[in-house]
Amino acid sequence: MATMEIRSASKNYGTIRVLDDINLEIGDGEFIVLVGPSGCGKSTLLRMIAGLEEITGGEIRIDDKVMNALPPKARDIAMVFQSYALYPHMSVADNMSYSLRLRKTDKPTIAEKVRDASSKLGLDALLERKPKALSGGQRQRVAMGRAIVRQPKAFLFDEPLSNLDARLREQMRAEIRKLHRELGATSIYVTHDQVEAMTLADRIVAMHGGHIQQVGTPLELYDRPANLFVAGFIGSPGMNFLKGDIADRCLHLCDGRTIALPAEMPATMGEATLGIRPEHVVLSPAGETGLEATVELVEPTGHGIILHLTLAGSVFKVLTHDRRWLEPGASVSVSFPTDALHLFNAEGVRV
Template sequence: MAKIDIRAVSKAYGGHAPVLTDIDLSIADGEFIVLVGPSGCGKSTLLRMIAGLEAITAGTVAIDGRVVNDVAPKARDIAMVFQSYALYPHMTVADNMTYALRLRRTPKDAIADKLRGASAKLGLDAFLGRKPKALSGGQRQRVAMGRAIVRAPKAFLFDEPLSNLDARLREQMRAEIRKLHAGLGATSIYVTHDQVEAMTLADRIVAMHGGIIQQVGSPLELYDRPANLFVAGFIGSPGMNFLPGTWDAEARAVRLADGAAIPLGRAAPLAQGAPVTLGIRPEHMALAPAGLPATLDLVEPTGHGIILHLGVQDQSLRLLTHDRANLTPAASLYLSLPPAHLHLFGADGARID
């Protein structure tokens, strides 16, 4: 397996604004890293630069201590799994999975051993003689992963491999990919815009926005202590609620537009009246007999819970509850915002501890 070091990497096309800016990231041997962010944030471009499919404008990429900026993709000893599967339609599953080995003139008995091992891991034994058109989307994706596994590369790169699958199949494939990684112990870099995939798969998440790394940490680190407003709003489902206000140092509270005070329960290194944003996750708010007044605009039953869309001083908030009480839009109610679950962000969007 491999350790991957990315140092001061940037990418720009012609005279346009940079797609990536000063990316620094170290990936440990055997680690499962997930690059997550909205479309256009540069995560797939970074993956393709590691693979050698995109030229690096500035900085270095090193695999096991060897700088590979000018090394051809086939010589980097990595395997990439694409969103589009990229299977040869005229070849059987077995031939698709072993094509790279046959190009290398690998001995037939070694090819057979590698095929058996990968096929068993992925549950493809019954499909080895079929062609891709006779497979479901999930089976095709497993073939694409099998093709990568038989090569025994130093690292696996996944570029949104589940995007073409339906929700139930994505859930199944997430579990299969995580089990596969646990069994192989392979260094893996996985790109997705789906924060649920990121939370369930990653050892560490790299949250990206605007071509810049916003935060790197374990899934729960990003959930519990988001570094800024972007990470706070992107990680979590539903995303975090935000209320703008000003800091009241004496009361250790955030003052909302109408003067209502939301106690933070702790001091903050801010001047009196400094603009701030208060954050709280939908699952951490609660309905209460008294508290912050709100109006109920919409009720969304999801089965595992109920999402209430609320209006608070011209702001839209969401509350996740398991209470199936009969609530109707336009009803007035009150919210409890426990200080232990409140997040505070400054005017620049950065977290304030």
């Protein structure tokens, strides 16, 4: 177990800067999720922590010791790869014990630790198999087993669940969470899936374009997104954005209609974007209070219905549990509870 500190770390590939001024402190036993779209630099950051990528600038410390120049083996961290990276010529047991054998651990200890890990992960019956004789989910478990046998200072996960089907992903997600609670080890988990991020993280680090956009608990990011990127990335279906000008405590949409703003928001500020989550929109029959919109598409998910509306010339999504307005082409009224509104200025920063 360990604390970690990343101080103004940056990474260049040639002249291209992929990570810029990354600052992050990670507490002992914390589960941190780095989330962002592909190409945002989250995997690169993880690999810099692991020692697989050089650090162009700044510092990475584990337990207050600078790691920049140390090779991966000196950092005492374990990593689960997206591809699992199991050694194909070794049995499951040998895969899991490889790190212990490298450390010249004595045989009885190795056997005990492998047994412990395999029973934790339900791999007991598979110990003699080679990776090619395992299913995707089983390979995933072996990769986790390989990480936990040696009780490292920290666990790094590089999109470990992206190669699994949806059902298995859900199950493994819960298992990872449970495992973390049992072991209490500092973990850094990279994913592009915001649901994984929300469900697993103690704190989420949202990344975009090589910068950290926001750091906070899952609910902080959901309730108070710091900018348009985080607002749009966290939550599914994504937040709706309405562009307009603010004057007289109202947002003036491009089609001339207005939305009244609550008292705590600024009365005048010019160009702005108003955000509202699809699950917070209140639907009512056409003609009642609110803005009128046309239903374009109806997506039943079973658990609810996602309506695609056209409002002020753009798509506006509503998540409802009411099954009344199911016809495309119908008109409905939408209104917004004032406490569910998010306001962003012209630069996309939360107001």
